[in-house]
Amino acid sequence: MTGSKIRNGMTRLVPYAFILPPMIYLMVFMFWPLARQMYMSLTNTKIINPNRGRFIGLGNYERLFDDPAFYLSLKVTLLYAVLAVIFGVALGVISALAIDRPFKGRSIVRAILLFGWAVPNVAASLIWLWMYNDRSGIFNRITEFAGIGRFGWLTSIDLALASIVAVTVWQVAPFVMLVVLAALQSVPHEVREAARIDGADGLSTFRAVTLPHIRPAVQLASLLVCVWSIRRFDIIYLLTGGGPVGTTSTLVVKIRQTAFEGHELGMASAYGAVGLVLALAIAAVHYLAEQRRMKWMSR
Amino acid sequence: MLKTIHRRNFLAATAVLSLALAASTADVSYAQSGEKVTLRIANSQWLDALRGKNLWAVVQKYQEVAPNVTLEQEAIPSAEFADKLTTEMGAGQGPDIAIMQEGVFYAMADAGFLVDVGKAAEGVKLNKTNDNGMIDGTRYGIAWQRAAYAMIYNKPVLDAAGAKVPTTVEELIASAKAASAKTPGVIGFSARHQMNDLSGWYMDFQSWAYGYGVNWVDKDGKLTIDTPEAVAAVAAFKQTYDSGIIPIGDSMPTQRTRFKEKHVAFSIDNSGGTLNIASGGALASADIGGAAMPFKNPGAHQQIFLGVSEHSKNQDEAIKFLAWLLTEPAQKALREASGPDALATDVPVSEAYAAANPWAPTFVKLAENSRSTLIPGYEVETMEIMRFVMQAVEKVILSNVDPKTALAEAQSAVDKQF
Numbered sequence: 001m002t003g004s005k006i007r008n009g010m011t012r013l014v015p016y017a018f019i020l021p022p023m024i025y026l027m028v029f030m031f032w033p034l035a036r037q038m039y040m041s042l043t044n045t046k047i048i049n050p051n052r053g054r055f056i057g058l059g060n061y062e063r064l065f066d067d068p069a070f071y072l073s074l075k076v077t078l079l080y081a082v083l084a085v086i087f088g089v090a091l092g093v094i095s096a097l098a099i100d101r102p103f104k105g106r107s108i109v110r111a112i113l114l115f116g117w118a119v120p121n122v123a124a125s126l127i128w129l130w131m132y133n134d135r136s137g138i139f140n141r142i143t144e145f146a147g148i149g150r151f152g153w154l155t156s157i158d159l160a161l162a163s164i165v166a167v168t169v170w171q172v173a174p175f176v177m178l179v180v181l182a183a184l185q186s187v188p189h190e191v192r193e194a195a196r197i198d199g200a201d202g203l204s205t206f207r208a209v210t211l212p213h214i215r216p217a218v219q220l221a222s223l224l225v226c227v228w229s230i231r232r233f234d235i236i237y238l239l240t241g242g243g244p245v246g247t248t249s250t251l252v253v254k255i256r257q258t259a260f261e262g263h264e265l266g267m268a269s270a271y272g273a274v275g276l277v278l279a280l281a282i283a284a285v286h287y288l289a290e291q292r293r294m295k296w297m298s299r
Numbered sequence: 300m301l302k303t304i305h306r307r308n309f310l311a312a313t314a315v316l317s318l319a320l321a322a323s324t325a326d327v328s329y330a331q332s333g334e335k336v337t338l339r340i341a342n343s344q345w346l347d348a349l350r351g352k353n354l355w356a357v358v359q360k361y362q363e364v365a366p367n368v369t370l371e372q373e374a375i376p377s378a379e380f381a382d383k384l385t386t387e388m389g390a391g392q393g394p395d396i397a398i399m400q401e402g403v404f405y406a407m408a409d410a411g412f413l414v415d416v417g418k419a420a421e422g423v424k425l426n427k428t429n430d431n432g433m434i435d436g437t438r439y440g441i442a443w444q445r446a447a448y449a450m451i452y453n454k455p456v457l458d459a460a461g462a463k464v465p466t467t468v469e470e471l472i473a474s475a476k477a478a479s480a481k482t483p484g485v486i487g488f489s490a491r492h493q494m495n496d497l498s499g500w501y502m503d504f505q506s507w508a509y510g511y512g513v514n515w516v517d518k519d520g521k522l523t524i525d526t527p528e529a530v531a532a533v534a535a536f537k538q539t540y541d542s543g544i545i546p547i548g549d550s551m552p553t554q555r556t557r558f559k560e561k562h563v564a565f566s567i568d569n570s571g572g573t574l575n576i577a578s579g580g581a582l583a584s585a586d587i588g589g590a591a592m593p594f595k596n597p598g599a600h601q602q603i604f605l606g607v608s609e610h611s612k613n614q615d616e617a618i619k620f621l622a623w624l625l626t627e628p629a630q631k632a633l634r635e636a637s638g639p640d641a642l643a644t645d646v647p648v649s650e651a652y653a654a655a656n657p658w659a660p661t662f663v664k665l666a667e668n669s670r671s672t673l674i675p676g677y678e679v680e681t682m683e684i685m686r687f688v689m690q691a692v693e694k695v696i697l698s699n700v701d702p703k704t705a706l707a708e709a710q711s712a713v714d715k716q717f
Contacts, residue, residue, distance in 0.1 A: 048410040050389050134548040135486075155493070155548050157697050241495020244697050245690070260382045261497065262683050263406065 034276075041269035047259055053266055060270035069246065069254070070271075077250040077278070080165060080236075081229035087169045088225050089218060092176020097206070099177075100184045117174035125238035128167045129154075132239070154240050160247050167235055172228070176221045183217035184210070215293075223286040227279050251275045336616045337369045341384060341394035344571075345374035349578040353636035360632060361623050368616060381406075381498065388412045388608065395611035396620065398443050401431060401602040401671060405678035413439040413606040414614055419621035428641050431671060431678075432604055440604030441621050444640035446569035447600040447666035448506040451576070451658055452588045456482050456564050465593045468535045471565060475544040478564035487544030489554035489566040494693050499551055501685035502601055502672040504692065506567060508532045510594025515674045515684070522677065522713050524688060525706035533695050533702035540696045558582065567592055569601050570662040574638035577656060589658030591665060600641075600669035641666045680717060687712045 041060055045053025064070050099110050116124070131138045132153035140150045153163045187210050195205045233252045236242065242249035242257065249257075251271055259268035340358065345351045351374075359370055373394045375383050381403045387393035388407060399407065407413050417438040420429070425442070432440030450471075452464065460481035462474035475487025491500040508515070511532035517523050539545065544565075546554060555572060557563050559580025568576070577584035592598050605624070607617040623629055625643055634646040639659035653660050673681045691705035 046410075048385050048389050048406055048412070132548070135546050152547055155697070237495070241493070241497075243494035243693060245694050257686075260385070261686065263385070 037269045037272055040266055041273045043266045045265040045269075047263045047265045050265060056266070060267045063267065064270050064274070069249075070274075072246050073249050073251050073254045073271075074274070074278075076161065076246070076248060077230060077252075077275075080161065080168075080232075080248075080250055081226050083161075083165045084168045084172060084229040085222050085226050087165065088172040089176050089222050091169055091173040092221065093180050093214075093218060095173060095177040096180035096184060097210075100181060113177060114174045116170045117172075117178070119171075121171065121234040122238065124167065124171060125235050128170075129239055132163060155244055157244055157247050160240050160244055164236055164239055164248050167239065168229065168232065171235070172225050176218075176225065179217050179221045180214055183214040187213045216290075219286065219290065223283065226282050230275060230279050230282070251278070334367050335369065336367055336613050337371055338396060338613060338617055338620060339371045339373050339394040340396045340398065341373035341375055341380075342398035343375055343377040343380045344398070345372045346376060347575055350571075350574055350636065350638075354633075357629070357632045357636050358624075360629065361620055364623060365616075365619070368620070370620075378496075378498070388610065391610050393608055393610055395608055395613055395617045397606050397608065398603060399606065401604060401673055402678070402681055404432075404440050404604040404606055405434075405673065405681075407606060408434050408439040409679045412609050414609050414611075414618075415439065416441060416605075416607050416618055416621055419618045420625060421622075423622075423625045423644065425625075425643055426641070426645050428602065429643055431602065431673075440606045441625065442641075442643040443603040443605045444571065444637050444642060445600050445602050445666055445669075446571040446640050447662050447669040448503070448567060448569050448592065448598045449573075449658075449661050449665050450565060450567050450590045450592045451558075451573050452565045452590070453478075453485075453558070453561060453563060453582060454586045454588045456485055456561070457588070460564075462564070464588065464590045465565075466591075467593050468539060471593045472539060472542040472544060475564050476542070479544070484562060486546045486554075486557060486563045487542075487565065488539065489549075489551075489558060489563045489568075490539070490545050491551050492540060492545055492547065492696065493550075494689060496551060497686060497689060498682065501682065501689050502599065503567065504532075504536070504685075504689065505670070505672045506592055506598030507536050507594070509598050509670050510592055510596050511535065512596050515688075516676055520676050522674070522684060522710075522717060524684075524691075524710040524713050525703065529688075529706055530702045533692050533706065536692060537696050537702065556580075567598075570639045570659075570666075571601070573658060573662070574640075577638075577658070584656045584658075587656075587658045589661030591661070597665065597668040597670065599672050600666060602671060639663050639666075677717070684713055684717065 040053065042055060042057060043053035044056050044059070095113050099106055099113065119127075130136070134140060134150060134152055134155065137153070139153060143149060143151060151159060153159050191209050192205060195209050200208065230250075231252060232250070233256065236248055236250060236253055237256065240248045242253040251274060255268045255271045255275070258264050258271060262268075342354075344354055347354075355372065362368060362370060380399065384393060384397055384399065384403060385406065388410070393412075397403075397407070404413075415437050419441060420438060428442035428445045429438075429440075432438055432442060450465075456478050457464070457474070460474075460477045462477040462481075463470070465471040465474050471488065479485050479487045491503045493500065508529060512528040513526065513532055514528075515522060515524065523529075540547075546557070549557070551572075554563065554566070555568075555576050558566055558576045559582055561582045566576075573587065573589070576582070577587055605621055607614055607621065611617055624633070627644075630642055630644050630646045633642055634648070635652075638652075638656070639648050639662040641663070648659055648663055674684060677684055687709040688706075691702075691709040694700045694705045694708075695702050
């Protein structure tokens with residue numbers, strides 16, 4: 001074997017060498033635990049004896065699909081994710097468009113708008129918990145002052161989910177704003193200028209010029225906000241713990257309840273598996289949409 | 300050649316030195332493990348303001364009689380205690396000794412994580428607070444404290460309003476409203492009322508349930524959730540909730556702090572919680588009154604047990620610590636730090652203590668007939684069962700579902716699962 005052949009062989013191996021460390025990391029910290037969780041969902045494992053679980057086949061899934069609380073939590077999860085995406089992305093895009101053009105004090109406004117993203121979730125939840133407080137919270141002070149009385153922002157069946165969504169939007173909109181702001185830099189100034197000279201109004205310019213450029217960024221931000229919403233635990237648990245009457249009980253909150261209050265690790269894993277399928281389905285939809293868009297653009 | 304010899308000599312000397320060092324190290328560590336023992340004790344009360352410090356000071360006295368033992372705290376917040384201990388023990392780790400609520404104690408014993416501590420109680424006259432520490436003929440737990448529930452009130456606020464101490468729920472609502480009206484900013488009645496505080500709420504609610512004569516299980520061991528007594532208890536709680544005297548949305552720590560700061564007229568709390576309220580706040584302990592709850596029947600108590608972990612490497616030392624804790628001097632010291640909580644042996648509250656804390660004797664008296672928060676025969680599953688009950692209570696207080704329908708739904712869910 002000549003030296004050049006050996007060198008060629010080595011060169012071919014280089015990419016694998018680079019991929020190997022992240023692959024090992026993913027295998028150890030993602031795929032293996034995921035496989036364990038999938039297996040656990042087929043057992044009757046209890047949290048107080050995690051190594052003594054017995055294989056019960058699809059028993060947990062049977063119970064899960066027979067439980068009305070599961071369908072309620074699935075509905076709440078989807079509703080919460082959809083509302084967080086709609087309002088979070090809309091607010092993020094509007095904020096990005098607003099601060100894209102130069103004005104006095106722009107950097108201060110930008111810093112203020114980023115505040116929600118910078119505050120840790122637990123701290124944010126505790127701040128909002130006090131703002132929502134029935135007796136001494138700022139919101140009820142305002143509504144009382146306005147003469148419309150007090151509201152149970154977190155304790156009313158009608159308002160709890162909306163209140164949680166409001167906190168979530170406050171947290172994720174700055175992230176969307178940052179992503180869209182970066183994408184807005186790619187919109188050629190001349191094209192916008194040409195549209196303006198041609199007499200296009202602001203909305204038409206946005207639709208025909210700006211939107212096509214920022215669409216991939218908006219899509220990506222929507223996907224991330226959606227997946228984060230499905231996974232979100234801290235804000236919901238700290239503000240309502242899944243209540244009142246299960247109106248904010250998402251799949252993740254149910255996982256916690258099942259594992260730690262019900263001690264049923266096997267059943268909690270089944271809930272987790274459903275959440276995983278949900279997140280994968282959403283990612284698949286995004287992927288297909290992206291593929292279609294690329295195909296359309298290459299025509 | 301010379302170099303090689305030198306190298307050989309050097310290697311040989313190094314090997315001999317290493318062996319000698321290893322041998323001496325092994326001796327030292329063996330000697331240390333024989334002489335010095337560290338016992339880690341888990342308890343949520345270590346974090347309580349003032350009371351935690353006092354309780355720890357009592358426990359630490361053991362180091363005076365057993366100088367080879369070092370005690371270490373594992374302070375876990377009350378809301379996370381069950382989760383953390385369960386996870387630790389499930390993973391084969393955790394403290395040497397756990398001071399835990401009765402429900403957690405049963406789950407731990409059921410999983411085989413606790414050892415027989417009967418040796419610690421040999422020759423000791425234990426009182427009935429230790430009864431549930433014996434499971435299937437083996438003693439897994441020694442009583443640490445039993446905290447009965449009672450009604451407490453802010454005496455100056457009641458006096459100002461001329462309100463009377465209530466004996467029924469209707470009177471409670473009337474007196475609470477009168478107190479709030481007379482002293483602006485004062486909350487009428489504090490009570491847990493949210494599912495995000497399930498572990499505390501279900502125990503508190505047991506006093507309402509027992510007060511209305513509820514038995515969650517019948518003579519044959521069948522779970523009975525939708526009985527007329529349970530319907531009456533839920534209806535009474537809804538009546539109280541709807542009257543507007545409860546600070547909706549406030550957590551229990553917040554409500555207790557408000558009581559401490561003279562902003563609450565009435566509360567139904569256990570003796571541990573009341574001791575917390577009476578310690579270090581604006582409201583003097585002498586200004587807190589205690590009375591029986593406004594129900595016909597006796598209420599509930601929270602029971603806390605000490606157990607020794609199966610995973611502990613120092614089980615014998617841990618059992619010796621328990622034996623010391625049952626001695627008269629230790630129990631007397633524990634009495635001073637525990638307020639009116641019943642202890643493992645009968646140690647009366649001193650007259651001086653009762654005079655300084657007029658609410659204390661009520662708790663002592665109510666503890667004589669109070670009932671465990673656990674469902675007999677379903678001790679390990681109590682919290683799961685009570686989740687269905689409390690979901691029904693939540694549905695009743697937040698929507699227009701009537702108690703009978705909500706409890707019937709809970710009954711059907713319980714029947715399906717248990």
